[in-house]
Amino acid sequence: MSRSAFSHLLVLSNASPSSLLYRPRIPSRFFNNRRHRHNFKCLCTLPPSQSNEAPLQSSSPSPSPSPSPPLKKRIVSGIQPTGSVHLGNYLGAIKNWIPLQDVYETLFFIVDLHAITLPYDAQELSKATRTTAAIYLACGVDVSKASVFVQSHVRAHVELMWLLSSATPIGWLNRMIQFKEKSRKMGDENVGVALLTYPVLMASDILLYQSDLVPVGEDQKQHLELTRELAGRLNFLYGGRKWKKMGGRGGAIFKVPEPLIPPSGARVMSLSDGLSKMSKSAPSDQSRINLLDPKDVVANKIKRCKTDSYPGMEFDNPDRPECNNLLTIYQLVSGKTKEEVSQECQDMNWGTFKTLLADSIIDHLHPIQVRYEEIMYDSAYLDRILVEGATKATNIADATLNNVYQAMGFLKR
Template sequence: MEKARLYSGMQPSADSLQIGNYIGALMQWRGLQDSYDAYFSVVDLHALTVPQDPAELREKTRRTAAQYIGAGIEPTRSTLYVQSHVSAHPELAWILSTITGFGEAGRMTQFKDKSSRYGADTTSVGLFTYPVLMAADILLYQTDVVPVGEDQKQHVELTRDLAERFNSRFGETFRVPNAVIQQDTARIYDLQNPTSKMSKSSDNQSGVLYLLDEPSVNAKKIMRAVTDNDGTVRFDRAEKPGVSNLLVILSAITGRQIPAIEDEFAGRGYGDFKKAVAEAVVNEFEPVRNKALELMADPAELDRLLAVNADKAAAVANETLANVYDRVGLLRRR
């Protein structure tokens, strides 16, 4: 029986991914790659919507791919590639942009938030059309399932609308994908400000756990995580955000249910609890970090793996693109 197809990706936006990326995306992807015909991309074209240093972007792209593989996204089980290595992505994005309404694109929440924060003069057209490129990413592979965070749900809804609109105008061409939204309980918050989502752009880096950091650094950050004066290990997002955040991390890493963890640490205080969280995170990250560093030390081999997978991705993407070009009436080169 043919497997359903899955697509997802992340930007190469930092030297190291953080635990929110790992729990919210990589752990999920790792568990899905045997159930689906999975395509995972380092979406470097999306990263260009903000200014980038060229050399740093190339390095971040390799580092992100290495962390994918270190986390168990295996190039022999999934198609793991760099977005810009498959030229069909921007080509299809242009076609889709011609059937996307200006108002429709302007209603995308992320664009509205960022453009209102930074102003029209510093907001690029690329940021405005970002969701259209994301739609192209997904539709090129005749994707069935798109695992995304809640903040990307609107973009997948636009993708569905564009697929249905194209199919209605030009005939059945695209599979209409479904979003699979991660559970809210898997959202990871800043260790020093546990009411704010953990982010690589945080002003206080002591609240962020990075995959490639030394184990002792992450352990120290967890031991210094903000909690409260209650002393009770109990999940209560409103009243005990710091403790609740650590409970979510430990539950996600170990696969144990939060009530069972609460029972284990009843009456034991925060010291033992934080040590357990630190040990679980360090043990989980260590093989990921070691594999990623090994790959980063041999960039030629990493590039070879990515090139092989880009060829696999391109074979599928180019077939879709050729069909699209025929449907819209573009003249084939002879």
């Protein structure tokens, strides 16, 4: 994702998560020291010890206790409120959140703290935050299954970031590709410290909730690698027996999260350049379809989008990136398979296909836009959802934060 999207999501098939792992380069010195090798204990729940008293005899056998339902694995994800949520954010992330709600414990938040790492409009921030939250709900996020909240409403994000920063080598941050690219564009004199430390805040977002899985796109792999390295580093420096001596339970302080890589086709490209990702920060609004664009605007953007001079339509031709992108968008909004789209569109000219694509996008976005208007009209409902989501998130986050403070030696509040 661009920095506007915290992650892109993937619906898992029957493949085990371990088959999808992206292994970071955690320094081997964290794990090769014989003294600390066994510090991280399995925190399984043990059955209660048996009583020495003989059980009462019964004429009928005791019923077997029903097994406890397995705990769901946890996923967190979010999107920045700067700019308009566009088709790339939706197809690459939000749309995929919906089925995940039934499989995982899910927390979806609006990452407003990340939004201030670059110049922004302060008067628009709160408005855009509410708009983004309403779009989450309009797209199908079900608050009976998932928590929706605003990042800055859970203060533990910033507190944990500071604690993590104390153990983050500056060299790890200097190697971040996105920082290098954006600081080069802005000039070193104008770059804020927050742009450099942005990945530490992202690590805080993930580790705070003891996340099991993190959806990532190609441009966020490096940030997740840093998160995994920080989890390993803090576990080594302060976990295990060291934490137990501080009065804690011992073992690992943080779960080391695993990545979920989005399927091919989830990466939606710009309408004006098939080699660049659709982005909120692109200077031209013509480069993207915003989820709230009226139907005449959608039709006009598709009519004017960049194409090529080749006959017919085809996927996966490296000389035709725009064709591949527009076919992919059609596939995703129509719900058809790649093979069905190929067969349907292979002999179409650009005029016919653009009309088909525009109509499909308009039809797909219409119910989202109707639901969005309903949610925004009932401001009390939206406020209640965000308060409830922040309360639940705070309960989880504070438990992690208190453990970190304890393990790092702070005086108990």
